[in-house]
Amino acid sequence: MDLYNYNKRAWDxxxxxxxxxxxxxxxxxIEDARNxxxxxxxxxxxxxxxxWLADIAGKQVLCLAAGGGLQAPIMAAAGAIVTVFDSSPLQLAQDAEIxxxxxxxxxxxxxxxxxxSCFNDKYFDYIIHPVANVFIDNVRPLWLEAYxxxxxxxVMIAGIANPILYIFDQEQLDKGRFIVRNKLPYSDLRDLPPKRLQYYKKKNIPLxxxxxLEQQLGGVCDVGFVIANLFEDDFDGEDLMDDYLKSLIVFRALKL
Known part of the structure; x- marks a missing residue:
């Protein structure tokens, strides 16, 4: 299937x-960032x-796969020269409106x-990349292009999902049961039961x-970055996994 255009429509x-x-x-x-x-x-x-953002004012910042009117306006309000890049026209429309x-x-x-490819080599000082690469099937081109x-x-500041999120049977997880079902790397296209996949498509749910972690953190290092800092986060109590571990990872990588 045409994954890019499907997820583009799903994010709209x-x-x-x-x-x-x-x-x-x-x-x-916005006011806090200005102050x-x-x-x-x-x-x-x-x-x-x-x-991590001590010298952001006046710097060229790429908010990568970061439409939605959140990261880009905050960076712009902090004094950065901001480009926001995203697949979803409606997400980008929110950036324009803010x-x-x-x-x-x-x-x-x-x-x-x-x-x-629309950007020149060595153009940006910072890349801000939220937890968005769960919506692509191959992260290596992303890391290569970012570098x-x-x-x-x-500096690249990026968020990724701990892949442990994807090993459980989603239908059982909806009922509060942790039943290991899926191997990693995981794919909604391959691993979701056919009826659930059809439901996702009918409801325009992003795949x-x-x-x-080797593809994510190892891949970042593989293309030339050095990871300098890292912290973990959760869904603020909104996900069952929050009772057991922090399932999101944020890292700061340097191009030396």
């Missing part, structure tokens, strides 16, 4: 449903440490996170992929 549908990860920054968050406190989250919960409301300058580009467009000395 998510915006129309006002799903959690489509909610834009609040006026208070020196940057309430940036790429997991929906924990704030990125201030030291920029208009708050008089922010944000360049908006629609495209596939695995193909950043290419980042300047030497540049997900559980990449291994």
């Amino acid at each position: 549908a998510s915006v129309e449903r006002k799903d959690y990860f489509t909610l834009p920054a609040t006026p208070a968050e 020196g406190y940057i309430p940036l989250t790429i997991t929906g919960n924990r704030i990125i440490p201030k030291s 920029a208009r409301k708050h008089d922010l300058q944000i360049k908006i580009v629609e495209g596939d996170m695995k193909d950043l 290419r467009v980042l300047k030497k000395g540049g 997900e992929f559980g990449h291994t």
Whole structure:
């Protein structure tokens, strides 16, 4: 199937449903960023440490697969020169609307996170990449492209999902039961029961992929990055896994 265009349409549908990860920054968050406190989250919960963004003002920042009016407006309000790149027109429309409301300058580009050919080599100082690569089937092109467009000395702050999220039977998990069913790497296209996959398609639910830590963290190092910092996060009590572990990972990688 055409995964890119399916998930593009599904994310547009998510915006129309006002799903959690489509909610834009609040006026208070924009004002905080303007006043020196940057309430940036790429997991929906924990704030990125201030030291990771100490020199963001005036820097070229790519908010990669980060449409929705959250990360890009906050970065722009903090003084960065921001480009937001995403596949979903409706997610990007939210960035445009927040920029208009708050008089922010944000360049908006629609495209596939695995193909950043519209950008020159060594153009950006920072990449901000939320937990979005669960919606592509191969993360290596993403890491290669991110490395290419980042300047030497540049920083990528990225969020990923711990692949343990994907080993359980989803139908049993909906009932509160942890039944191990799936092997990693995981694919909704391959591993969902046919009826559930058809339900997802009917309801325009984005399809997900559980990449291994070797593909994620190892892949980042493989293309040339050095991981300098890392922390874990959860879904703030909204997911059953939160009682047992923090299933999201945020890392800061450097292009030396």
